[in-house]
Amino acid sequence: MVSLVLPRLASWKGTVFEGSGRRAASVTERNISCLRSMYWVVMISGFVEPVLYLFSIGIGVGALIGDLRLPDGRLVGYAEFVAPAMLASAAMTGALSETTFNFFGKMKFMRLYEGMLATPIRPIEIALGELAWAMVRGVLYSAAFLVIMVALDLTTAMRALAMLPATVLVGFAFGALGMATSTVIRSWQDFDLIASAQFALFLFSGTFVPPGHYPAPVRWLIEVTPLYRSVDLTRALSLGPVGPRQLVDVLYLLALLAVGLTLAGRRMGKMLCK
Amino acid sequence: MDKLIHAHGLIKRFGDFTAVDGIDVEVRRGEAFGFLGPNGAGKSSTMRMIGCVSPPTGGVLKILGLDPRRDGPKIRARLGVCPQLDNLDIELTVRENLTTYARFFGIPRKVARRRADELLEFVQLAERADSKVEPLSGGMKRRLTIARALVNEPEMVLLDEPTTGLDPQARHLVWERLFRLKQQGVTLVLTTHYMDEAEQLCDRLVVMDGGRIAAEGSPRELIERYSTREVVELRFAAESQEPYAEKLAGLGERLEVLPDRVLLYVDDGDEATAEVQRRSLMPASVLVRRSSLEDVFLHLTGRTLVD
Numbered sequence: 001m002v003s004l005v006l007p008r009l010a011s012w013k014g015t016v017f018e019g020s021g022r023r024a025a026s027v028t029e030r031n032i033s034c035l036r037s038m039y040w041v042v043m044i045s046g047f048v049e050p051v052l053y054l055f056s057i058g059i060g061v062g063a064l065i066g067d068l069r070l071p072d073g074r075l076v077g078y079a080e081f082v083a084p085a086m087l088a089s090a091a092m093t094g095a096l097s098e099t100t101f102n103f104f105g106k107m108k109f110m111r112l113y114e115g116m117l118a119t120p121i122r123p124i125e126i127a128l129g130e131l132a133w134a135m136v137r138g139v140l141y142s143a144a145f146l147v148i149m150v151a152l153d154l155t156t157a158m159r160a161l162a163m164l165p166a167t168v169l170v171g172f173a174f175g176a177l178g179m180a181t182s183t184v185i186r187s188w189q190d191f192d193l194i195a196s197a198q199f200a201l202f203l204f205s206g207t208f209v210p211p212g213h214y215p216a217p218v219r220w221l222i223e224v225t226p227l228y229r230s231v232d233l234t235r236a237l238s239l240g241p242v243g244p245r246q247l248v249d250v251l252y253l254l255a256l257l258a259v260g261l262t263l264a265g266r267r268m269g270k271m272l273c274k
Numbered sequence: 275m276d277k278l279i280h281a282h283g284l285i286k287r288f289g290d291f292t293a294v295d296g297i298d299v300e301v302r303r304g305e306a307f308g309f310l311g312p313n314g315a316g317k318s319s320t321m322r323m324i325g326c327v328s329p330p331t332g333g334v335l336k337i338l339g340l341d342p343r344r345d346g347p348k349i350r351a352r353l354g355v356c357p358q359l360d361n362l363d364i365e366l367t368v369r370e371n372l373t374t375y376a377r378f379f380g381i382p383r384k385v386a387r388r389r390a391d392e393l394l395e396f397v398q399l400a401e402r403a404d405s406k407v408e409p410l411s412g413g414m415k416r417r418l419t420i421a422r423a424l425v426n427e428p429e430m431v432l433l434d435e436p437t438t439g440l441d442p443q444a445r446h447l448v449w450e451r452l453f454r455l456k457q458q459g460v461t462l463v464l465t466t467h468y469m470d471e472a473e474q475l476c477d478r479l480v481v482m483d484g485g486r487i488a489a490e491g492s493p494r495e496l497i498e499r500y501s502t503r504e505v506v507e508l509r510f511a512a513e514s515q516e517p518y519a520e521k522l523a524g525l526g527e528r529l530e531v532l533p534d535r536v537l538l539y540v541d542d543g544d545e546a547t548a549e550v551q552r553r554s555l556m557p558a559s560v561l562v563r564r565s566s567l568e569d570v571f572l573h574l575t576g577r578t579l580v581d
């Protein structure tokens with residue numbers, strides 16, 4: 001029945017594109033092939049949350065607040081002000097849920113990566129592949145949210161198109177951060193800490209209140225957090241104007257991505273290749 | 275290039291603890307090579323170094339003529355690995371476990387699907403192809419892990435305790451499949467603490483204990499070198515077997531006293547049994563058998579393989 005193994009060696013080798021990118025993509029592909037009906041439930045809940053905030057606070061509370069004066073003097077509706085922040089935090093949430101909880105489970109309990117590391121795949125490629133997967137999920141959230149923003153006339157279609165790649169960057173940066181964090185975490189309990197930190201970021205990163213309203217030291221603190229830089233980027237793209245500050249935002253997020261990814265790859269190597 | 279593994283003075287330390295303590299190993303293409311040793315001997319640590327997932331602490335290691343430190347991915351592309359503990363993907367089906375794994379090696383999807391079907395046939399899991407992994411029996415999981423190790427048409431397959439924890443029937447099925455692979459010329463490297471497994475599958479093996487290699491050779495050579503042709507197992511109905519040992523002195527080449535029995539190493543078991551009776555020792559039971567690797571291990575280390 002089977003003429004196995006050796007005789008057919010090299011039947012496919014040689015046609016194969018070999019390299020880090022290919023190997024990382026195969027890790028992403030693994031996640032896509034285990035998408036099952038249950039998973040959609042998880043994914044939808046991640047999308048619904050920022051939409052609820054947009055409606056309840058942006059539009060609901062916004063009706064009480066009225067218009068808001070931007071630093072350049074323009075007046076915008078409160079919902080317009082809040083929406084790009086919800087977009088950025090949705091990108092954050094999507095990326096983090098995949099790279100913290102799920103990633104940790106795969107590493108510690110499913111021992112999934114042990115199997116992968118017996119193939120040509122290297123730890124950093126697993127990190128890259130998982131991150132790319134988190135991005136697939138993040139982009140879906142963002143795109144759906146942007147459609148709502150345009151439908152509610154909170155931004156224009158052109159601006160929405162510009163925001164999509166920005167949310168990809170935001171997702172990548174938070175994904176890398178989440179992954180690096182997961183490699184130093186010891187138990188599920190530590191995820192409560194992550195969740196608290198995430199919620200604090202969500203509340204205070206200039207999401208609902210312009211940071212100019214806080215006292216100076218608090219403002220400085222806020223301005224160095226990753227979600228603030230993300231909101232600053234998406235809000236500028238949504239409401240304008242775009243300036244050198246946004247270049248800082250982009251560089252900041254790129255740096256976070258590079259550092260997080262390197263750290264995650266190193267730590268994974270240390271833990272799994274003992 | 276016919277040496278697939280070349281290790282010289284290979285060392286693995288975990289902190290202060292030395293798990294592998296300077297071993298020399300050579301494995302040639304087409305061989306079935308075994309590491310026989312009890313739990314904690316350092317077999318898995320050695321296998322993980324060979325599989326290029328654990329960097330050696332010291333010594334020389336060449337796999338397929340390449341340096342694992344530099345060429346890990348290249349080497350791993352040509353190895354098949356069946357780890358001690360199954361790490362199948364529980365979120366995927368049986369077939370998907372193979373096709374997905376194939377993708378990690380960069381095997382095109384179509385080829386992956388074809389190979390998955392062939393391999394499932396080979397390990398007799400074709401009917402379970404669409405099942406999840408969880409409900410499979412231990413033996414089935416093991417066979418699936420072996421199939422997965424073959425998905426890249428490896429030149430050498432590493433099997434870390436392939437049948438530990440399986441019932442006899444499941445073990446025989448695995449052995450039979452491994453034997454087929456061996457016949458097809460695949461180089462097999464396996465670890466085990468079952469002497470019957472080593473005897474059945476290995477052309478050549480090393481006896482490992484406490485991170486060191488105690489002896490090396492084919493099963494037959496080792497038995498000839500370290501044991502006699504036959505063994506008489508005597509059980510005495512008493513608290514301690516020790517007093518009887520004295521009375522058995524001079525009988526056979528060697529004698530081992532275990533907590534529950536005395537082993538007499540002799541060339542002719544029946545003759546020795548007759549002599550035991552002549553000395554009017556009344557063992558509760560007598561068993562004459564051929565020497566095995568278990569006896570080799572006992573002789574080399576003073577301990578039994580499986581405790």
Ligand SMILES: Nc1ncnc2c1ncn2[C@@H]1O[C@H](COP(=O)(O)OP(=O)(O)O)[C@@H](O)[C@H]1O
Nearest residue numbers: 274288293311312313314315316317318319320
């Ligand atoms: N990652 C590790 N950290 C510390 N000690 C380890 C590690 N892996 C194995 N050891 C120790 O090394 C010794 C050899 O283990 P192992 O190679 O698994 O032996 P075997 O496979 O022969 O049972 C054991 O005493 C084990 O506790």
Ligand SMILES: [Mg+2]
Nearest residue numbers: 317318319358
């Ligand atoms: Mg072991």
